[in-house]
Amino acid sequence: MTRSSTDQHTTQPVETGDVVLPSNALSIPEILAWHSIPQELITAMAGSSLAEGLERVIHFAPLPLTPGIPLALGGASGSGKSLTLAKLAARYARQARQSKGKLRQPLVLACDSTPGSYIKLASILRGCDLELVKAYGGMDPEEIDGQDRIILVDLPGLCVYSPTAMTEMREVIDRTKARLSLVVPAGMDPEESTDIAAAFHHCGADSLIASRMEQAGRIGSIITAAACGLSLTYGSYSGSINEGFTQLTPAILARRLLVLPG
Incomplete structure (x- = not known):
């Protein structure tokens, strides 16, 4: 270096x-x-x-999000996955609105049955032109007309050290026929993020989104998680769903490592 x-x-x-x-x-x-x-x-x-x-x-790549193929966002409780999902949903909702009917509005499947989680997600997404559906335990998108539209799946936060929690997540993934992406917050213990990334990679996750990059100084957790075989895609730099969401590149990540937010 x-x-x-x-x-x-x-x-x-x-x-x-x-x-x-x-x-x-x-x-x-x-x-x-x-x-x-x-x-x-x-x-x-x-x-x-x-x-x-x-x-x-680290492998840097675009987020594997294709119309008609659900993408599930998972991670530990408090990792910022719901806000990350909302940023993606808001972006594609704007694109659909600006397309004047050429693109369909996004579909969001709320699969977290934790008390208050649906209300929280609905509140974050208020004002976005999209369809939000309760799908506790998972739901086949074909039952809700998911053809040719962006489909995002909000998974429950979990502890990867719990076999029961991991099994339940896999069941939701199977029911929704979704690809799995992991959300890891900056500032997390790097060894913990390594454990989480390895567990998600074992469950089929192939991509990673970094969250809360504006809230932490140390971001080693993102590096160690991505080094577990997950492609690094977006980085979130803001608590707003309409800004601070950037495709990460080696140059951008290098600058963030060298320059603290402030």
């Missing part, structure tokens, strides 16, 4: 109140360590620019 000669000089992190921030004078490996990225990944990224190193250990 290369940086200017002045940036290679090693200094201690800067203390701001009770929070220790990385100094601009730290080397890139030291900054990556500050993000709690494991040493083996730091070593794998060494020898080139940070963007090139990221591209070696």
Whole structure:
């Protein structure tokens, strides 16, 4: 990983109140360590620019979202998956509205029966031109006319260490015939995110969305999760459903690792 000669000089992190921030004078490996990225990944990224190193250990790709094929968003409780789903739904609802009838409005299947979850999702999606359907336990989209429209599935938050919870998630995926995508928040413990990503990958997930990137300094959880074999797609930078949702690239992620939000 290369940086200017002045940036290679090693200094201690800067203390701001009770929070220790990385100094601009730290080397890139030291900054990556500050993000709690494991040493083996730091070593794998060494020898080139940070963007090139990221591209070696992570696969970046568009979100696999195709009309008529449901995409289920899952993750741990509190991971921001419902807001992430709402951002996607709002984006495609706008596209449908602007198409003047050429595109159908999105369909959202609310499969989380946790008390209050449906009301919360409906509140987030209020004002969006889409169809929201209660589908606790899952539902075959063919029963609701899902042809040629974007279909998003809101899964219950779960603990991947619970065999029962994982089995229930797989059953919902099977009933909805959905592809599975994982939502991982910035700031999560990287080892925890690795466990979650590995479990979702085992269940068939092939893509990853990073959430809450505006709320955390350390984002090592995103790197470690993506390194488990999930393609990194979008990053969420805002609590609004209408902004702060970007297709991540090696260059964008490298900049975010080096520059804290503020």
